[in-house]
Amino acid sequence: MKKLLIALSACLALVSLSNRQKKQRIVFFGDSITEAGVKPTGFITRIGDMLKQKGVDNNYELIGAGIGGNKVYDLYLRMDDDVLAKSPDIVVIWVGVNDVWHKRTYGTGTDADKFEKFYNAIIKKLHAKNIKVFICTPAAIGEKTDFSNELDGDLNKYAAIIRNIASNNNCPLIDLRKMTLDYNLKNNTANKDRGILTTDGVHLNDAGNNAVADIMYSTIFK
Amino acid sequence: MKKLLIALSACLALVSLSNRQKKQRIVFFGDSITEAGVKPTGFITRIGDMLKQKGVDNNYELIGAGIGGNKVYDLYLRMDDDVLAKSPDIVVIWVGVNDVWHKRTYGTGTDADKFEKFYNAIIKKLHAKNIKVFICTPAAIGEKTDFSNELDGDLNKYAAIIRNIASNNNCPLIDLRKMTLDYNLKNNTANKDRGILTTDGVHLNDAGNNAVADIMYSTIFK
Amino acid sequence: MKKLLIALSACLALVSLSNRQKKQRIVFFGDSITEAGVKPTGFITRIGDMLKQKGVDNNYELIGAGIGGNKVYDLYLRMDDDVLAKSPDIVVIWVGVNDVWHKRTYGTGTDADKFEKFYNAIIKKLHAKNIKVFICTPAAIGEKTDFSNELDGDLNKYAAIIRNIASNNNCPLIDLRKMTLDYNLKNNTANKDRGILTTDGVHLNDAGNNAVADIMYSTIFK
Amino acid sequence: MKKLLIALSACLALVSLSNRQKKQRIVFFGDSITEAGVKPTGFITRIGDMLKQKGVDNNYELIGAGIGGNKVYDLYLRMDDDVLAKSPDIVVIWVGVNDVWHKRTYGTGTDADKFEKFYNAIIKKLHAKNIKVFICTPAAIGEKTDFSNELDGDLNKYAAIIRNIASNNNCPLIDLRKMTLDYNLKNNTANKDRGILTTDGVHLNDAGNNAVADIMYSTIFK
Numbered sequence: 001m002k003k004l005l006i007a008l009s010a011c012l013a014l015v016s017l018s019n020r021q022k023k024q025r026i027v028f029f030g031d032s033i034t035e036a037g038v039k040p041t042g043f044i045t046r047i048g049d050m051l052k053q054k055g056v057d058n059n060y061e062l063i064g065a066g067i068g069g070n071k072v073y074d075l076y077l078r079m080d081d082d083v084l085a086k087s088p089d090i091v092v093i094w095v096g097v098n099d100v101w102h103k104r105t106y107g108t109g110t111d112a113d114k115f116e117k118f119y120n121a122i123i124k125k126l127h128a129k130n131i132k133v134f135i136c137t138p139a140a141i142g143e144k145t146d147f148s149n150e151l152d153g154d155l156n157k158y159a160a161i162i163r164n165i166a167s168n169n170n171c172p173l174i175d176l177r178k179m180t181l182d183y184n185l186k187n188n189t190a191n192k193d194r195g196i197l198t199t200d201g202v203h204l205n206d207a208g209n210n211a212v213a214d215i216m217y218s219t220i221f222k
Numbered sequence: 223m224k225k226l227l228i229a230l231s232a233c234l235a236l237v238s239l240s241n242r243q244k245k246q247r248i249v250f251f252g253d254s255i256t257e258a259g260v261k262p263t264g265f266i267t268r269i270g271d272m273l274k275q276k277g278v279d280n281n282y283e284l285i286g287a288g289i290g291g292n293k294v295y296d297l298y299l300r301m302d303d304d305v306l307a308k309s310p311d312i313v314v315i316w317v318g319v320n321d322v323w324h325k326r327t328y329g330t331g332t333d334a335d336k337f338e339k340f341y342n343a344i345i346k347k348l349h350a351k352n353i354k355v356f357i358c359t360p361a362a363i364g365e366k367t368d369f370s371n372e373l374d375g376d377l378n379k380y381a382a383i384i385r386n387i388a389s390n391n392n393c394p395l396i397d398l399r400k401m402t403l404d405y406n407l408k409n410n411t412a413n414k415d416r417g418i419l420t421t422d423g424v425h426l427n428d429a430g431n432n433a434v435a436d437i438m439y440s441t442i443f444k
Numbered sequence: 445m446k447k448l449l450i451a452l453s454a455c456l457a458l459v460s461l462s463n464r465q466k467k468q469r470i471v472f473f474g475d476s477i478t479e480a481g482v483k484p485t486g487f488i489t490r491i492g493d494m495l496k497q498k499g500v501d502n503n504y505e506l507i508g509a510g511i512g513g514n515k516v517y518d519l520y521l522r523m524d525d526d527v528l529a530k531s532p533d534i535v536v537i538w539v540g541v542n543d544v545w546h547k548r549t550y551g552t553g554t555d556a557d558k559f560e561k562f563y564n565a566i567i568k569k570l571h572a573k574n575i576k577v578f579i580c581t582p583a584a585i586g587e588k589t590d591f592s593n594e595l596d597g598d599l600n601k602y603a604a605i606i607r608n609i610a611s612n613n614n615c616p617l618i619d620l621r622k623m624t625l626d627y628n629l630k631n632n633t634a635n636k637d638r639g640i641l642t643t644d645g646v647h648l649n650d651a652g653n654n655a656v657a658d659i660m661y662s663t664i665f666k
Numbered sequence: 667m668k669k670l671l672i673a674l675s676a677c678l679a680l681v682s683l684s685n686r687q688k689k690q691r692i693v694f695f696g697d698s699i700t701e702a703g704v705k706p707t708g709f710i711t712r713i714g715d716m717l718k719q720k721g722v723d724n725n726y727e728l729i730g731a732g733i734g735g736n737k738v739y740d741l742y743l744r745m746d747d748d749v750l751a752k753s754p755d756i757v758v759i760w761v762g763v764n765d766v767w768h769k770r771t772y773g774t775g776t777d778a779d780k781f782e783k784f785y786n787a788i789i790k791k792l793h794a795k796n797i798k799v800f801i802c803t804p805a806a807i808g809e810k811t812d813f814s815n816e817l818d819g820d821l822n823k824y825a826a827i828i829r830n831i832a833s834n835n836n837c838p839l840i841d842l843r844k845m846t847l848d849y850n851l852k853n854n855t856a857n858k859d860r861g862i863l864t865t866d867g868v869h870l871n872d873a874g875n876n877a878v879a880d881i882m883y884s885t886i887f888k
Contacts, residue, residue: 073739074780077787104325104551107769108777114740121743142375148382152375153364160370295517296558299565325551326773333552336518343521548769586819592826596819597808604814 030094034066046213071099072118096138137177142201252316256288268435293321294340318360359399364415364423474538478510490657515543516562540582581621586637586645696760700732712879737765738784762804803843808867
């Protein structure tokens with residue numbers, strides 16, 4: 001009997017170990033929007049809640065790796081320490097707002113061709129480690145629906161670049177730009193520049209965190 | 223008999239003088255696009271041709287007053303010399319491209335609130351002289367139809383400001399921005415950034431000069 | 445006796461009238477730095493105090509006409525209302541910081557050639573009314589003495605333009621740029637970017653208001 | 667006799683091999699200025715000539731690794747392929763002009779803190795391979811000597827950052843900024859913005875290539 005118990009306990013331990021080994025590690029890699037995603041009401045926290053509701057939260061570990069002000073080359077610089085060192089199974093990249101925005105505010109945005117070059121270099125390094133990579137278009141710099149937000153043109157240009165990158169690298173695309181525009185066309189009939197999915201035109205409010213969590217969840221776990 | 227001839231000749235001279243006095247003077251006031259409008263295939267020349275075809279060209283004098291690189295405050299600075307000194311009956315103002323464009327290229331665009339202030343000041347001075355003022359929205363900086371021309375957002379913003387200025391000052395509006403977008407949606411299915419109505423995304427090609435002449439003619443002479 | 449009193453009173457009235465007529469009106473025309481000049485410790489207030497100490501304050505009326513964010517073309521736009529309407533004898537123009545600074549912060553600075561054109565137009569209008577015009581170079585955007593303030597190069601360029609304008613128009617120059625650099629070379633051995641003559645690199649602190657009042661007083665009232 | 671010849675030939679081969687092994691490989695890593703350094707009259711070619719004159723050219727291999735438009739993060743991105751893959755003994759880094767210049771021209775310069783971060787990352791990777799690293803301050807964007815070149819302030823700021831980086835990392839400094847200013851103070855009494863050491867204010871003319879070759883030679887081979 002004692003032997004049986006020992007055997008059983010060893011068996012359970014193995015199952016548990018095997019479960020632990022199967023736990024998928026997902027790193028969310030981005031700027032201040034992602035940085036805020038791990039807050040109690042942030043989109044990463046919400047995705048965790050959704051996994052819990054499905055009873056599969058033990059299968060996944062969600063890690064936030066967002067830093068305010070980051071542009072694509074900042075991600076490249078810190079990817080060894082902040083992403084690869086964590087041996088993730090999945091990486092969700094969400095970057096681009098600052099690459100466009102900082103052109104206007106600091107004169108330090110990112111050239112379109114270099115944006116693409118660094119983005120491809122990041123994906124290449126991740127794919128080399130057999131990491132599954134999801135990439136996102138930037139959601140918004142201003143929520144007006146009539147394309148009169150000052151940086152709409154350039155943001156659309158970089159969103160188009162990202163769609164191409166996704167296609168060229170066989171990365172599933174999470175088209176937050178399209179989602180945001182569609183959502184605003186329905187819910188922002190007053191053509192306001194903030195307050196629908198964002199607090200300030202860029203950073204997510206509650207509705208924004210919900211909407212982003214929804215589209216990410218349905219894309220990543222489908 | 224001699225007396226009769228003299229009387230008749232005096233009478234004809236008076237009629238002629240009165241005709242000359244009734245000739246309406248139209249000044250086209252703007253930037254490089256307007257500057258090119260007086261070339262043989264330019265839109266001002268074309269409007270002149272259209273007046274000729276109707277046989278009313280003797281009733282109008284068309285004057286080009288465009289200077290390359292001009293922004294709204296440049297128009298204000300030179301309006302005494304280049305517009306008021308010519309005692310026009312009608313002024314057609316077309317400005318705004320450089321106010322947006324030069325933000326990116328030279329760091330010397332025009333703030334939105336000051337754009338409006340100078341525009342209103344120009345109109346006020348013209349209206350004070352009982353001059354009829356037509357105002358135009360800027361047509362394009364890039365002809366892509368998916369709102370991914372880099373400066374689309376800001377250009378749309380300034381176009382919206384101009385529509386408000388027109389409404390506030392009871393100035394007939396010539397909405398070249400809307401005309402250009404509509405035309406491109408029909409004729410630019412390849413989403414090219416130039417070559418539809420412009421040579422370079424900004425300056426008019428033949429089709430552009432025709433299109434602008436058409437909408438101006440039908441608005442001014444309706 | 446009654447006649448004598450009447451004569452005396454008439455005489456006093458004449459003297460008073462003549463005094464009033466002789467009171468020189470000085471308008472300080474500029475941006476936020478000038479706007480703050482009329483505060484209790486501002487440089488315009490201090491110049492007033494210096495005139496009082498000399499017992500000649502009744503001979504002068506000092507008027508502040510500074511508005512925050514103004515560039516040279518903003519001065520041109522409002523000079524009829526804010527300067528000419530006040531029939532000044534003397535105008536002190538101090539502008540240029542925003543023409544340089546806003547290139548970086550908003551993309552809406554002023555091109556060097558247009559800066560000169562508007563400046564000359566302002567002076568021409570003032571001289572046409574026989575108003576004496578003093579012009580100032582911009583003091584500083586950052587107080588470091590080793591020419592490593594980000595905008596030093598462009599600010600020096602615009603200061604050089606203003607020195608030429610002064611020379612071309614026979615306007616006495618108040619070289620605040622030179623004064624500020626000289627003062628800092630003596631008093632800012634730590635190469636700090638603010639806190640010597642300014643609170644923030646641009647706007648005057650107490651020492652700055654004193655230094656500006658001194659150089660203006662000695663130039664205007666010499 | 668045959669054995670002797672074989673032994674001799676083996677011996678010579680060994681000497682040759684050992685010579686080859688001792689040949690020091692120097693990579694010049696930078697932007698368009700370095701890219702042009704390998705032209706017949708470029709500074710890298712001249713350094714090669716100087717080594718030849720000293721009869722030590724067989725001891726060194728000089729490799730140009732400059733690409734036009736490069737900023738510090740572009741160097742970081744391509745350093746594996748273009749520098750480390752060549753197993754250099756010495757790397758001479760010359761970068762910074764575009765990090766400052768592109769703020770004005772494209773809105774895509776480099777933030778000062780990120781400039782430093784990427785620069786340190788490059789040096790760290792090179793030092794980890796026991797590569798000796800020389801670093802250079804950017805020479806000029808405009809050659810005027812009165813600090814009125816538009817970008818002088820920012821360029822001086824980045825030169826100061828580089829001097830700190832050199833000191834912090836024990837990298838010998840080649841102070842091209844100081845050399846250029848000193849040279850111009852002597853030879854550019856007319857305060858011209860180009861034509862002394864550069865063709866256009868940035869890229870080296872003959873005198874510039876000579877001056878840069880001289881200071882690099884004397885620093886690297888002292």
